[in-house]
Each structure stands twice: as C-alpha cells, then as structure tokens.
Amino acid sequence: MSDMTCKLLIIGAGPGGYVCGIRAGQLGIDTIIVDEQKPGGTCLNVGCIPSKALIHAAEEFHKLSHFNGSSPLGITLASPQIDLSATIDWKNGIVARLNAGVAGLLKKSGVRLIAGKATFQDGKTVKVTTGDTSVQIRAEQVVIATGSAPVELPFLPFGGKVIGSSEALALRAVPDRLCVVGGGYIGLEIGTAFAKLGARVTVVEAAERILPQYDSALTRPVLKSLQALGIEVMLATKAKGLGDKGLKVETAEGSEREIAADKVLVTVGRRPRSDSANIASLGLATDGPFLRVDDRCRTSMQGVFAVGDVTGEPMLAHRAMAQGEMVAEIIAGHKRSWDKRCIPAVCFTDPEIVTCGLSPDEAKAQGGAVTTGQFPFAANGRAMTMEAEDGFVRVVARKEDGLILGLQAVGRGVSELSAAFSIAIEMGARIDDIGAVIHAHPTQSEGLQEACLAALGHALHI
Amino acid sequence: MGIFTITLPDIGEGIAEAELTEWSVAVGDEVQEEDVLGTVMTDKAAVEVPSTVSGKVVWLCGEPGDVVAIGAKFIQIEVEGEGNGSAEPEATAPKAATGDKDEDKADTSEAAAPAPEKSAEKPAPKSDAKSDAKPDAKSGAKPQPSQAARPAAAHRPLAAGEKPLASPAVRRRAEEAGIDLRRVGGSGPAGRILHEDLDAYIEHGPPTARQSGRMPALGTRDVKVVGMRRRIAEKMALSKSRIPHITIVEEVDVTAVEELRGQLNTVHAASRGKLTLLPFVMRAIVMAVREQPEMNALYDDEGGVVRQYDGVHIGIATQTPAGLTVPVARHTEARSVWDCAAEVVRLAEAAREGKASREELSGSTITITSLGPLGAIATTPIINHPEVAIVGINKMAVRPLWDGKEFQPRKVMNISCSFDHRVIDGWDAAVFVQKLKSLLETPALMFVED
Numbered sequence: 001m002s003d004m005t006c007k008l009l010i011i012g013a014g015p016g017g018y019v020c021g022i023r024a025g026q027l028g029i030d031t032i033i034v035d036e037q038k039p040g041g042t043c044l045n046v047g048c049i050p051s052k053a054l055i056h057a058a059e060e061f062h063k064l065s066h067f068n069g070s071s072p073l074g075i076t077l078a079s080p081q082i083d084l085s086a087t088i089d090w091k092n093g094i095v096a097r098l099n100a101g102v103a104g105l106l107k108k109s110g111v112r113l114i115a116g117k118a119t120f121q122d123g124k125t126v127k128v129t130t131g132d133t134s135v136q137i138r139a140e141q142v143v144i145a146t147g148s149a150p151v152e153l154p155f156l157p158f159g160g161k162v163i164g165s166s167e168a169l170a171l172r173a174v175p176d177r178l179c180v181v182g183g184g185y186i187g188l189e190i191g192t193a194f195a196k197l198g199a200r201v202t203v204v205e206a207a208e209r210i211l212p213q214y215d216s217a218l219t220r221p222v223l224k225s226l227q228a229l230g231i232e233v234m235l236a237t238k239a240k241g242l243g244d245k246g247l248k249v250e251t252a253e254g255s256e257r258e259i260a261a262d263k264v265l266v267t268v269g270r271r272p273r274s275d276s277a278n279i280a281s282l283g284l285a286t287d288g289p290f291l292r293v294d295d296r297c298r299t300s301m302q303g304v305f306a307v308g309d310v311t312g313e314p315m316l317a318h319r320a321m322a323q324g325e326m327v328a329e330i331i332a333g334h335k336r337s338w339d340k341r342c343i344p345a346v347c348f349t350d351p352e353i354v355t356c357g358l359s360p361d362e363a364k365a366q367g368g369a370v371t372t373g374q375f376p377f378a379a380n381g382r383a384m385t386m387e388a389e390d391g392f393v394r395v396v397a398r399k400e401d402g403l404i405l406g407l408q409a410v411g412r413g414v415s416e417l418s419a420a421f422s423i424a425i426e427m428g429a430r431i432d433d434i435g436a437v438i439h440a441h442p443t444q445s446e447g448l449q450e451a452c453l454a455a456l457g458h459a460l461h462i
Numbered sequence: 463m464g465i466f467t468i469t470l471p472d473i474g475e476g477i478a479e480a481e482l483t484e485w486s487v488a489v490g491d492e493v494q495e496e497d498v499l500g501t502v503m504t505d506k507a508a509v510e511v512p513s514t515v516s517g518k519v520v521w522l523c524g525e526p527g528d529v530v531a532i533g534a535k536f537i538q539i540e541v542e543g544e545g546n547g548s549a550e551p552e553a554t555a556p557k558a559a560t561g562d563k564d565e566d567k568a569d570t571s572e573a574a575a576p577a578p579e580k581s582a583e584k585p586a587p588k589s590d591a592k593s594d595a596k597p598d599a600k601s602g603a604k605p606q607p608s609q610a611a612r613p614a615a616a617h618r619p620l621a622a623g624e625k626p627l628a629s630p631a632v633r634r635r636a637e638e639a640g641i642d643l644r645r646v647g648g649s650g651p652a653g654r655i656l657h658e659d660l661d662a663y664i665e666h667g668p669p670t671a672r673q674s675g676r677m678p679a680l681g682t683r684d685v686k687v688v689g690m691r692r693r694i695a696e697k698m699a700l701s702k703s704r705i706p707h708i709t710i711v712e713e714v715d716v717t718a719v720e721e722l723r724g725q726l727n728t729v730h731a732a733s734r735g736k737l738t739l740l741p742f743v744m745r746a747i748v749m750a751v752r753e754q755p756e757m758n759a760l761y762d763d764e765g766g767v768v769r770q771y772d773g774v775h776i777g778i779a780t781q782t783p784a785g786l787t788v789p790v791a792r793h794t795e796a797r798s799v800w801d802c803a804a805e806v807v808r809l810a811e812a813a814r815e816g817k818a819s820r821e822e823l824s825g826s827t828i829t830i831t832s833l834g835p836l837g838a839i840a841t842t843p844i845i846n847h848p849e850v851a852i853v854g855i856n857k858m859a860v861r862p863l864w865d866g867k868e869f870q871p872r873k874v875m876n877i878s879c880s881f882d883h884r885v886i887d888g889w890d891a892a893v894f895v896q897k898l899k900s901l902l903e904t905p906a907l908m909f910v911e912d
Contacts (some may be wrong), residue, residue, distance in 0.1 A: 335637045341625065401652040403627065428627040428654040 002135050006032045008331055009126060009139035010259020011118045011277055016308030017145030023328035025109025030111045032137055034128050039102040039104075039113060041147050042309075043317040045095060046166035048097050051186075053091040054169055055193045055348055057082075062196035072387070082197060085172040107311035120278040123301050141303045141331050144291065145324065146277055148270040148309035155241045156181065162242065162264045164411075165190060171263070174199050179247045179261035181239045185347040187267035188222070192350050195229045202232040202259050204249055205324050211347065215359055218410045221390040222284070222349045239291075253371030272310040287312060295338040297327045302394050319343050342406075342425045344418040352414045356421035357406035359397050369399035373431065374446045374456025377411045379462045382442035388412030393447035395431060395455050402430040413444065420448055431455045464545030470536040471503065473509045479531045482524055483689040487537075491519045502530065503689050506731045507820045513669050517541035521640075524810050527688040546632070563750040620644060628655035635660055647681060690784040700848040703762065708883040710895045711840040716858060719875045719905040726799075730875045734800040739875075740778075741802035743830060743855060745908045748774045748795045751828065754894050757851045761885055768850065768885050777826030778806055778847055782814045788846055789813045790826040830855065841878045850885055854878035 006023050009018045013035035021033040037045060064080040067073075106113050114137075116130035125138050148166030150164040158164050163171075169192050176199065180191040181207030195201040203210070203226070210226075210233060212218045226233055236252035245260030256270040272290050273279075285300035290312040297305045306328045322340065329336045347353040363370040374394040377383035383391075391411025397404050407421040424434055431452040439449040446461075453459045473480060480502035487499055498510045500522075521538035523530055530536060531722035558635055620626060626643040628636070632655055636643045639660075646663045687695055716739065725736050731737075751758035759770040774795045777788040789809035794802055812818040829846040832855035843854035856876040862869035877898060881891040901908050 113807070335640065336634075339625065339630075339633050339638060400654075403652040427629045428650070428652065430651050433651065 004032065004137045006030045006112070006137065006139050008032070008141045008143065008328075008381070009137055010034070010143040010145055010333070011036075012041065012147055012308070012322065013039035013102070013106075013113065013127065014147045014308060015149070016324040017041065018106060018324070019084035019321040020143050020145065020328045021111040021113075022105050022109045022305060023325045025106065025111040025329060026252070027328060028110075028333035029328065029332055029410050031110075032114060032139070032231055034114045034116055034118045034137070035104060036115065036117050037098040037252030039226045039375070040095070040099050041145075042149075044098050044102065048317055049095060049098060050091050050167070050169040051189055051193075054087070054346060055189060057087045057090070058110050058193035058196035059350070065196075065198075075248060082174070084174050084197065084341045086169065088170060088172055104389045109273045109317065115132065118277045119143075120281055123282055123304055123455070126277070141305065143324070143327055144277075144299070144304065144306040144310060145308050145320070146273040146278060146310050147277070147320075148272050148315055150267070151269045151271050153181070153239065153266055153268060156239060156247075156264065156266050159210075159237070160242075161246075161262060162266060163371075165265070166268055167341040168194075168263070175262040176200065177246065177259075177261045178202075178263050178265060179204065179259050180265045180267065181247070181265040182269070183207070183233065184213075184267060184269065185211060185349065187265065188226070189268070190345070191227065191231060191264060192229065195226075195231050195460075196350075200230070200262070202234065204234050204237050204247065204259070206236070207240050208236050210235070211349075211353070214353060214355065214408075215361065215396075217392075218353050218355070218408055221351050221410050222347075222353065222420060224390070225350050258423070270309065270315055272312070272315075276311050296330055296336065297323050297338070302328055314343060314345060316343060317346060340426070341428075342422055346415040346418055348415060351388070351411045353408070354414050354418045354421065355408045356418060357404070357425045358396055359406055359408065360394075363400060363405045364398045370405065371397050371399045371431075371455050372433075373452035373453065373459070374395075375454055375459060375462060378445065379450075380444055380447055382444050383411065385442070386412060388444075393417070393451040395434075395448075395451040395457050397431045397452075399421070402432055404429050404431060404434070404452075407451075411444065417445060417448060420445060424448075463540055464543060465751040466517060467535050467540045468499070468511075468514060468537050468539065470530050470535050471511065472532050473502070473504060477504050477532065479529050481689065482507070482528045483508060483526050483528050485522060485526070487519050487522075489519050489522060493517065493519060493539065507823055508689070508816065508819065510700065511536065512578070513537075513539065515539055515541050520622075527686055534727055537828055545656045550841060571801070572768045596737075626655055627653055632657055632660055639664060639897050664804040690787070694785050697847065698844055701844045704875060705847060706883040707880045707886055708886070708891055709842045709878060709880045710891055711876055711878045712886075712895045712899050714875050714899045714902050715863060715872050716752065716875045716902055719902050720858075720873050722905050730800070735804055735807075737799060737803050739855070739858070740806055740830070740832065741799040742902065742905065742908070743853065743877075743898075744776050744791065744794050744806075745799055745810070746898050747776060747828060747830070747853060749901055750894055750897040751907055752795075753897065754887065754890065756890065757881075757894055759850050759885075760827065760848045761809060761850050761882055762848060771827045773827070775825050775827045777829035777849075778809060779829060779831040779846075780810050780813045782816070784816065787813045787818070788826060788829060789818050789822050790824065792825065828852070833857075840876055843880045845880050845882055851891075851894070854879050854880070 007030040010021050010031065010033040012035050016320060016353065017033055017038050021031050024031040043049065044222060061080060061082050064077055067075045069076050099158040103113055114128055116128040119127045121127055123143060125136060127136060128135050152158055155163050165186050174194060174197045178194050178199045178201045180203045181188040183203050187203060188210060191201045191203055208309050209219065210214065210223060223233065234249065234251065238250045240248040240250055241259040245258055247259045249257055249259060249265050251257055251396040274291050276285065276422060280306065282301055285462050290309050291299055291306040293299055293306050293311045297307050299306050307323035307327055309315040324340065326336045342357040344354060360372050372394060376392045378389045383389050388411060390412065391409065393409040395404060396406035404424050407424060408416050434449055434452040435456055437449065439446045450461055470480065478532055482500060483503045484501040487493055493499065493513045494516045495513055497513045499513050501508050501510050508516065516538040519537060520540050523534065523536050560749060617877045627648060628643055633643065641663060643655055646655050649659050650656045688796045719742050723739065723742065726737055756768065758774055759766045759768050773793045775790050775792045776794050777790050779786060779788050789812065791802060791805045791809060798806065809822060812822060826846060826849065828849055829852045831843045831852060835857060837855060837857035843852040847853045854877060856874055856878060857877040860871050861874040863872040863874065879895050
C-alpha cells in the first residue's frame with residue numbers, strides 16, 4: 001500500500017465535493033478527491049440531470065402524441081413512436097459528457113481525482129481501495145461529501161420489480177403499468193414522465209396530499225395536471241408490500257387493494273450517507289441522521305468539514321455546491337461563513353413549482369405582519385401563447401417596509417424564474433424595487449413584477 | 463363654506479412673538495370651538511391656543527420650532543357659512559426662525575392624515591380579451607391600500623437571530639474586513655446596507671477601536687432645541703455672556719440648624735408640614751439682604767440702573783420633565799419658615815406638572831439653586847438674568863471639623879454663590895456669603911427681630 005499526502009482530501013465527487021475541489025484547485029490548494037463512481041454524484045449520474053433528460057424526452061413525445069387532430073394549434077401528425085432504449089442512450093451520452101466535463105474541470109484546477117472506495121482510518125487518514133489495490137492518503141484537512149441514498153422500505157426491498165429512482169432512470173422499455181410509492185417531487189417527476197411516455201401510472205401517497213412541503217395553492221395545478229394525464233393519485237393510502245400482480249395497499253377507507261404493476265418505483269425520501277466510508281468511527285456530532293456542522297461547515301472534529309446532503313435538509317445540489325465553494329475558500333484562509341438568505345427549490349413536475357424564501361404561512365409564523373401579491377398566468381400573454389395558463393406567481397413581503405421574504409410560482413417553465421427569485425431575496429429587494437424594474441414583454445417573468453405590484457395594491461394587468 | 467383664519471392672540475407680557483411648540487391638530491382634522499389647536503411658548507410658560515370656531519383644519523402656519531409673530535395668521539379652518547377673509551394661506555410662517563422652511567410642509571401635513579383607500583376600486587382590465595380570458599382569476603389578489611403597503615424608510619431594529627439586510631457582495635466584503643454588519647447602519651431601502659454604508663464605516667472606524675474588537679458607534683441624531691429647552695438655552699447664554707460672574711464657595715457648619723430643624727419637625731411636622739433646609743436658607747437670605755439690599759436687585763444694564771427691591775422674591779431653580787424652570791416664592795420677607803416651605807412645595811409641584819402660571823414663573827429678585835443630594839462639593843451657579851446674585855446649595859455631609867482641641871464630626875454643607883461683578887464687588891460678595899454662613903451656623907440669629 002502506497003502513501004499519499006495532500007493538504008485537502010475530499011470524500012465524494014458530487015456537487016458538494018467536486019465544486020469544493022475545483023475552487024480549492026483554483027486557490028492553489030493541493031487537493032485529492034475520491035469517489036467510487038464517476039464524478040458528478042447522484043445529481044449528475046442518477047438524479048437531476050438524467051431525470052431532466054427523461055422529463056424532456058417524455059414531454060417532447062407527449063407533445064407529439066397530442067398532435068393527433070385535437071391540438072388547437074392546428075398541427076396533426078401520424079402517431080409517434082418512442083424507443084426508450086435510444087432515449088436512455090442519449091441521456092447516458094449527456095451524463096457521460098458531463099462526467100468528462102467535471103473530470104476535466106478538476107484536472108484543469110490541478111485536483112487529483114481517484115476512483116475508489118474511501119475508508120477513514122482516523123480523522124486525517126483515509127484508505128482508498130480500487131479493485132485490488134489500495135492507497136493511504138493523509139491530509140491536513142478533510143471534507144466529507146458523501147451525499148445521500150434513496151430510502152428503502154423494509155417491506156419493499158429494491159430488486160425484481162421494485163426499483164428506486166436510479167433504476168427508473170435507466171429503464172430501457174416503458175413499463176405498461178408503473179406504480180409509484182411516494183408523492184414527493186422525485187416520484188411525481190418520474191411518474192409524470194412515464195405517464196407521458198405511455199405508461200399507466202398510479203401514485204400511492206400516505207399523506208393527505210401530494211408534495212406535502214408545498215402549500216395547497218401551489219400543488220393544486222399539479223394535481224389537476226396529473227389527473228389530466230390519467231395518473232391515478234391515491235392519497236392517504238399505505239403501501240403494504242408486493243402481491244402477485246403488483247402492489248398491495250391499504251386505501252384511505254381502510255380496505256385492502258392490489259394495484260397491478262410491472263414496476264413499483266419507491267421514492268419515499270433520501271437518507272444521508274453518513275454511515276459510509278467508516279465515518280462513524282470518527283465519532284462526529286450528529287443531528288439525527290445528519291452530520292452536525294456549523295456556519296462554516298465544520299464538524300465537531302478539527303480540520304474535518306462536511307458539505308451537501310450528508311449535512312441535512314434541504315438536500316439540494318445547489319446547496320451542496322455553495323457549501324463546497326465556501327469550504328474551499330475557508331481552507332484557503334478566506335473569511336467565509338454561511339450567510340445565505342434563501343435556497344431556491346424547484347419541482348420539475350408539470351407544471352413546475354419553484355419556491356424561494358418563506359411561504360406566506362412560514363412568514364406569518366415568524367410573527368411579523370406580511371403582505372402577499374399573486375398574479376395568475378391566465379392573465380399573462382406569453383403564457384397564453386404557450387398554452388400554459390395554469391399557475392401563478394406569488395410574492396410574500398414584510399408589511400412594514402415591503403421587504404421580499406419569499407417568492408413562489410407554479411406554471412410551465414417557471415423553474416427559470418428561480419434566478420430572479422433568489423436574486424431578489426438575496427439582494428434585499430422590496431416589492432417596489434421589483435415593481436419598478438422593467439420586465440420584458442411578452443414573457444412569463446412579467447408575472448413576478450405583477451405579483452409585486454399586486455402586493456402594492458396596483459397590479460396593472462388584472 | 464368659508465375659510466376662517468385664526469391669528470396668534472396676544473398672550474400678554476408685552477411679547478411680540480412666540481415659539482410654536484406643538485400642534486394639537488393636523489390638516490384635515492375636524493375641530494370644535496374651544497378645542498386646543500396648538501401650544502406656543504413665551505419666555506416663561508407654554509400657552510395653549512384654543513379655536514374660536516368649529517370646522518375643518520385646512521392650513522397650519524408652520525411646524526414646531528417656528529417662531530410666530532403675535533397677530534400673524536396661525537391656522538385656517540373651513541367653516542359653515544362665510545369665513546373671515548381670504549382662502550389663500552400664506553406660503554410660509556410670518557417669521558421662520560429655523561430658516562429652511564420649504565414648500566413641502568403643507569404636503570407633509572396632508573400626508574400625515576389618513577390616506578384614502580385607493581385600492582378599494584378594482585383597476586379596470588387592460589383589454590376585454592384579457593378580462594375574458596380570466597373569468598375566475600383572483601381579482602386583485604389581496605389589494606392593499608397603497609399607502610399602507612408603501613415601504614417605509616425607517617430603520618427597524620433587528621430581531622434576535624435576524625440577519626442584517628445587505629447584498630451578497632456587501633456581506634462578503636464585511637466578512638473579509640471583519641465587520642459585523644449588525645453594527646453598520648443601512649441607508650438603503652428597508653434599511654439595506656449599501657457599499658457606501660460599508661465604505662463610511664470602514665473610513666470612520668478608528669483603528670484603535672477596531673483593534674479592541676469593539677466597533678465604534680458612528681450614528682448621530684439631531685435633536686431640535688425647541689420650546690422650554692430653547693428658552694433655557696437662550697437664557698443661559700444671555701446670563702453667561704452678559705454677566706461677568708464671580709463665584710464664592712464657603713463651608714457652612716449646619717449642625718445647629720439641622721438640630722433645630724429636627725426639633726421643629728418633631729413638634730410641628732404633623733400640623734405645619736415638614737421643614738427642609740431650604741426654608742432656613744431662604745430665611746438667611748432675607749436677613750442678609752436686609753443689610754445688603756444691593757444683592758436683592760435687578761440690573762438693567764442698558765438703562766444703567768440697579769433696581770433694589772424691598773420685597774424678597776426668591777426664585778427656586780427647579781428641575782421639571784420639560785427642563786429647568788424657576789418658580790418664584792414672593793415676599794419671603796413676610797413668610798415664616800413653614801410658610802416658605804409650603805410655598806416651595808406648592809410651586810415645585812406646579813412647575814413639574816407644567817401648571818405654573820406666568821406670574822408664578824416671573825418676578826424673582828434673587829435665586830436659590832440646589833441639586834439636592836446630587837449637589838457635589840461646589841458648583842458655579844449661573845445668575846438668573848437680570849438678577850445680580852444667586853445662592854447655590856451643595857450636598858451636606860458629615861465631616862471632621864477642628865474645634866481648637868480635636869476634630870468633631872459636624873454636618874457640613876458648602877454654599878456656592880455667584881454675583882454680577884459689574885455691580886457687586888468681591889468684598890461685598892464675601893461679606894454677603896459670611897453673613898449667610900453665620901446665620902446658618904447660629905440659627906437663633908435668624909429669628910431675632912431687632
């Protein structure tokens with residue numbers, strides 16, 4: 001076993017780890033990054049990117065499927081076909097390009113990328129095993145960026161027809177019947193994509209409503225769309241286990257039922273991988289299943305940092321990236337701390353949901369008086385021309401001085417509003433600031449300005 | 463409907479102008495006859511100006527701090543029937559002592575009135591097509607009165623755990639400079655901390671203070687000197703600039719007078735009220751000025767006359783919530799110590815409650831100033847212009863005094879007396895102080911009538 005040393009060792013090349021590596025390299029820190037998989041982590045390999053590729057392909061197919069003489073646009077096509085295997089190859093091509101891109105960026109920054117399984121020997125020493133060979137790496141500083149993994153249900157272990165999101169994104173044929181356990185954003189994104197590809201989809205959710213982290217005003221257009229796609233949404237329904245034909249469930253009324261399914265996709269959440277790489281041996285302080293970190297992402301051990309999903313909610317790639325960048329700069333000796341006002345979150349359902357900052361209820365719970373403004377896409381010219389009139393933009397502001405506390409939207413393509421939302425909040429904008437900014441016409445982003453004007457009491461187009 | 467103009471009435475004392483200290487009404491308010499419109503301050507007292515008509519206030523002559531001439535237009539009220547003159551208000555107060563009066567003041571008053579509920583009316587849709595396209599669109603979401611939703615510029619204190627409002631670049635600069643943004647005032651909208659605020663903070667923060675880890679406080683507040691405080695300021699400046707002061711501090715053994723006071727209180731407190739040391743000092747002054755009438759006088763330096771008074775009208779400098787004021791115990795030469803004590807208590811209460819009349823606040827011929835238990839070892843009292851003498855009482859303490867054989871613990875109180883050196887020579891001043899000392903040290907002398 002050979003020995004290596006470096007100033008900074010990063011365990012995990014996902015969004016938190018690789019961004020930390022790139023920035024550390026830029027700052028001239030001698031850095032090694034270790035991952036068993038190709039760089040990019042869950043997000044790039046089996047999460048964000050593949051799912052968005054599949055969602056896009058499904059959307060295109062769905063669109064063509066509806067040019068069957070019923071389209072108000074006057075377009076008619078012969079019945080389209082999809083070769084999902086080819087779609088998956090295309091998706092894999094994108095992933096591979098991005099894998100290579102990340103590896104290239106790391107190399108350009110002078111970071112050594114080692115493929116292998118890491119195991120902590122002590123707080124500053126890690127053994128990395130690749131096949132039959134292993135190397136011991138000793139570092140001055142260590143960043144744990146081991147991410148998260150899908151939660152498995154004990155009565156529905158992965159295998160056979162029970163799959164997780166990673167497998168779902170690699171299916172080479174559209175299942176005839178897909179049963180999705182879990183009505184969170186991952187299950188709904190993938191379920192919607194497969195419904196658009198022609199599968200008969202059933203969503204089984206134990207809670208009273210889908211997407212429980214959002215308020216019902218935001219999820220209502222999504223539920224409507226799921227139903228329009230023919231997806232059966234069973235709320236207050238518990239999965240009980242596999243049956244002969246598919247999934248056995250207990251319905252809201254308390255009766256047993258078996259849902260026929262070729263595949264059962266379990267998306268009931270993700271757990272931090274704080275048990276991997278022998279992290280437990282370090283005895284780091286934890287918050288529940290997560291590693292506890294301070295506002296500089298320092299763990300309870302000197303010189304050991306943690307970033308990304310392993311440190312807690314929200315488990316979002318862009319949160320991990322921001323943490324990774326910050327930690328690299330801290331290690332380089334810069335004064336940095338986590339000072340963000342908001343982390344935007346996007347749900348790529350149809351229509352999409354984007355949220356940033358506080359919801360009206362959260363803002364009220366903080367005690368101050370709030371004012372809200374909402375603008376419906378039904379009154380937006382661009383939305384009409386895109387057949388995307390469902391949804392709205394909503395602003396939540398402090399009543400006292402109009403400071404924007406939160407922004408939410410639901411509608412076609414609203415994920416792209418996330419930048420405007422987070423900039424508004426992070427810059428400390430008030431509703432009259434946004435109301436006074438010229439928004440290009442005709443765009444859906446006018447809804448942001450109009451929501452702010454509505455909060456001021458004088459929306460122009462409603 | 464007509465406009466009724468109320469002018470600032472003659473409030474006596476032969477004064478030509480008064481300072482506006484407070485409005486009791488705003489433009490748009492309905493007032494009834496006899497309602498108080500505002501308060502003006504004369505040299506001595508605050509005077510409320512009542513309305514002589516009922517109606518709606520449409521114009522105010524200025525804002526607190528402005529000086530208004532007697533007889534000038536004070537307020538205009540819209541009344542039923544005809545008014546008493548032109549509806550055109552004067553653009554500014556007849557005499558604006560503060561100088562920078564601008565045209566917006568009338569608007570400011572209007573803005574202070576409740577804003578109309580503009581948003582009660584639903585804005586008309588821009589086009590029919592759009593309104594058709596959204597039959598069930600929420601009508602105006604939650605319309606807010608635009609006035610209520612208009613963001614205010616005022617700074618708000620940060621709640622516990624709340625982050626200061628600043629753009630990411632400002633936050634980064636502050637972190638790198640080791641500056642806690644909670645200590646930097648934000649001049650931007652909603653109190654947002656701008657790059658300029660940070661620049662100012664970095665520039666003005668003294669390095670020594672920063673090295674200590676404590677941030678210098680750089681905020682300033684302009685407190686307008688108006689009303690009573692302005693009167694006091696003017697009076698003090700007048701006294702100090704016109705009168706060359708000579709101050710004598712003398713030590714007085716008040717053990718005997720304290721014993722006497724204790725005995726009198728034991729016997730008479732219930733029926734005659736409790737005595738403090740102050741009535742004895744008043745008594746001593748009455749006795750002293752009998753021999754030195756030049757001390758009980760007003761000096762008209764322009765007329766070249768010192769007017770000596772037979773009556774001894776002692777001003778008692780009194781701290782009130784509004785500031786220092788000097789109610790006057792008249793004719794103390796005709797009062798017993800209990801009478802003096804009662805009068806001092808009555809005047810002090812009236813002054814503190816702002817109820818002292820102009821008569822009670824004027825006409826003194828000599829003044830006593832006392833800081834009571836806070837009174838220090840010595841003070842340098844400023845003469846109450848145009849008087850020529852003032853007696854300052856300092857804190858009493860038990861001190862060792864040499865009786866020729868040994869030190870004795872005695873109750874000792876210093877008195878600090880200032881005199882107008884233009885008309886009082888040092889010798890005479892010293893004689894006066896010695897007289898006070900001997901009277902207070904041998905209190906029986908105060909009650910021996912020749």
